[in-house]
Amino acid sequence: MMATSEAPPLEAVQWFNTDRPLALRDLRGKIVVLHAFQMLCPGCVAHAIPQARRLHEIAKGLEDLVVLGIHTVFEHHAAMTPVSLKAFLHEYRIEFPVAVDRPSADGPIPRTMAAYAFKGTPSTVVIDREGRIVRQTFGAEDDLVLGLVLGSLLNR
Numbered sequence: 001m002m003a004t005s006e007a008p009p010l011e012a013v014q015w016f017n018t019d020r021p022l023a024l025r026d027l028r029g030k031i032v033v034l035h036a037f038q039m040l041c042p043g044c045v046a047h048a049i050p051q052a053r054r055l056h057e058i059a060k061g062l063e064d065l066v067v068l069g070i071h072t073v074f075e076h077h078a079a080m081t082p083v084s085l086k087a088f089l090h091e092y093r094i095e096f097p098v099a100v101d102r103p104s105a106d107g108p109i110p111r112t113m114a115a116y117a118f119k120g121t122p123s124t125v126v127i128d129r130e131g132r133i134v135r136q137t138f139g140a141e142d143d144l145v146l147g148l149v150l151g152s153l154l155n156r
Contacts, residue, residue: 007032007127008115010070012099014082016089022068022097024131030064031153032127033146036072036101036113039088041121047140048122049092055146056096064129065154069098072113072121128153 007024015021024032035052037044052067059065071085082100089098101110116125119138126135126149135149 005133007034007125007131007133008112010034010068010099011102011111011115012070013102014100016086016098016100017095018097022099024127027066027127028131029129030066031129031150032066032068032125033059033150034125034127035067035069036116036118036121036123036125037069038071038073038121039085043140044122045092048124049094051141051143051146052096053092053094054143062154065150067096069094069096070101070112071098072101072110072118073103074108074110074113074120126150126153129156 009024010022012021033052033055035048037048037052039045041048052069056067059067085098085100088094099112101112103110104114116123116136122140123136123138124141124146125133126146128134134153
């Protein structure tokens, strides 16, 4: 899906792998890749998380590319606590910053997930230097397609 709307803010209750909460508005001027995942999502564990880890390793050498994760829980709430997530991040060697999506007051869909209209997890969002969503996909994102999108944005 291609879009050009401004990326909604991340509504996080907690962050991992960063010493302070992050805000998209503070990342303007950089390309942001946001990976939405759940610990118990097979597609996340098999594809999206390894892809995000690889991209994070590549991004370490680039000052204008940032990889973020958001753990957005819309099912199995009792099993997917921040304590469980901390262990998961350690076991899977996830080093990029990860937000815990803020639960909704009136249903199972957390706030950031609702704001981005995610269909589920994994979901990948590419945000340009001006803070606009330029690509949003549900399911396993192809490495080559993501690379082409990012290469195009980084060369602008």
